[in-house]
Amino acid sequence: MSRIGRLPIDMPKTVKASIKDGVITVEGPKGKLSQAISPAINVELGDKIVVTRENDEKAVRAAHGLMRQLINNMIIGVSEGYQKVLLIVGVGYKAEVKQNILVLTLGFANDIEYVIPEGVKIACENPTKIIITGIDKQLVGQTAAEIRSLKKPEPYKGKGIKYETEHVRSKSGKSGKK
Numbered sequence: 568m569s570r571i572g573r574l575p576i577d578m579p580k581t582v583k584a585s586i587k588d589g590v591i592t593v594e595g596p597k598g599k600l601s602q603a604i605s606p607a608i609n610v611e612l613g614d615k616i617v618v619t620r621e622n623d624e625k626a627v628r629a630a631h632g633l634m635r636q637l638i639n640n641m642i643i644g645v646s647e648g649y650q651k652v653l654l655i656v657g658v659g660y661k662a663e664v665k666q667n668i669l670v671l672t673l674g675f676a677n678d679i680e681y682v683i684p685e686g687v688k689i690a691c692e693n694p695t696k697i698i699i700t701g702i703d704k705q706l707v708g709q710t711a712a713e714i715r716s717l718k719k720p721e722p723y724k725g726k727g728i729k730y731e732t733e734h735v736r737s738k739s740g741k742s743g744k745k
Contacts, residue, residue, distance in 0.1 A: 572631035575615040576639050579646050584612055591638060595645030598702045602637055605630045610638070644702040651711040653697040657726035660718075661694035669697070673718040673728075681717070684710060697728075 578584065582595040591610060592601040604610055607627040611617045618635040620627050643649075655662055661672050669681040669689050683689050687701040687710050697714065701707040711730070720727035720735045729735055 572635045575617050582646050593641045597645050597648050600641045608634045640704045649704045649707045651699045652731035655695040662691050662697050
């Protein structure tokens, strides 16, 4: 049996879950999320949520742990939320939020305008720090990855957009000088 899939999910008192027509809906203080349940997966609601599978086929075993983790992520999202922090490194590089658009100055000829997706909030604590928050873990991570991909950190000077926890290994320049 799946090691992750067999673990029960604790339900905070502020979160309510319901299943209807093969879709689990989780509602909490921060919002509401829903996820379709695989037909071969059984979800039992109570003080703790227990996810079980009907058989041991390879695809069903793979979906077992996945469904349990998706439901767990939904519960954490609606109760606590998720956050990613990006840092901008480079002289003259900066970011600011104007209405629903993140404007990035990254050393290109024109500023880059990134439209903020629905369900995600972006704040700039200072011009070089972008804080992405939301209740959907996948959406927050995807948004952070798309913003980072606009100017990935380069290994020689470390300029670009990086995650707060990321460490960019520096390379030495040319060593052919005599």
